[in-house]
Amino acid sequence: MPAWPVLDTLETDRLILRRRRVEEADVYRRLWTERDPRVPAHRRIDAAGRPTVEDIADWIRSEREDPRPGVLAVERKCAGDVIGYCGLVFHGNGVPDEPELAFELLRRAQGFGYATEAGGAVVAWATAAGCERLWATVWAWNVASRRVLEKLGFHETGQVEVDATHGDNLLTVRSVTSPA
Template identity: 65%
Template sequence: MAPIRVPRALETDRLVLRPRSVDEAATYRRLWTERDLRVPAHRRIDADGRPTVADVAGQLADEPGLLAVRRRDTAEVIGYCGLIDHADAPPDEPELAFELLRSAHGRGYATEAGQAVVGWARESSCPRLWATVWDWNVASRRVLEKLGFHETGTVVARSVDGRSLLTVREL
């Protein structure tokens, strides 16, 4: 199957999802600074302040399926949501990924953005999506449940702070 075509935009009642741009790198780096301390160290800002905004800007092209999540009413970019292809997974079974700034939590934006991305995956003829989530991340587990994902019982990673669980959704 051909790689999934990235849309110019996905629109919901309150959000616009579109390809990320380098001028938003500071927002994506801010996500790194806001991450829970239970997130593994390689996904948080290190003692040298890395990744920097420039580092983050340089990595944006590596994940073209992740889309900026922008609020319609303010045009503010509040995070990302999209699909990631993995070399060890079938090309038509991407991973759903999302992360929003803390100021955007608790408003249903992650679920709304996720619904748009699940629709994009369905229209792209993906038979299944998967996502991983830390067992302690109750909010993200709830979002995935609302999106129709179910936990498989498979643990894909362990740390001193918890287990990363595999969830799937048939389309």
């Protein structure tokens, strides 16, 4: 099990990945508004307008309490604007302390290789921290994210959560202690 060092900032050629800031909550809410309608309702803005910017700001405040790495803001160096998030989350697949790679970018920032670049930085950091394996889930219909995960060395396991309403959700894994 890795000893998770503080993950405050990662840099790539074009990006800075850093802790999310409360004052950026509106950017993360915009991600919620841009989500594909096939995404389950609990991951989209509800009829009451939730989550609100303040709800998301509260989530960002609570992230500071978890000593493990989390999701980071993805900021473009050239423009200084936050275009989404990328990082590690801990939940779900039943293996203690085994993180999930998570990423999401605003539509205007998609198609430029930013998700692959940001994900590569996080995978490299996790490798250096001693993480043995990362996982990610992805909707079968989300071809762009499946390509990003493939470029990062993730492999579809064949484990599928079937959902006739929202589409199948695929489990992908990547060993980070050996080359992809």
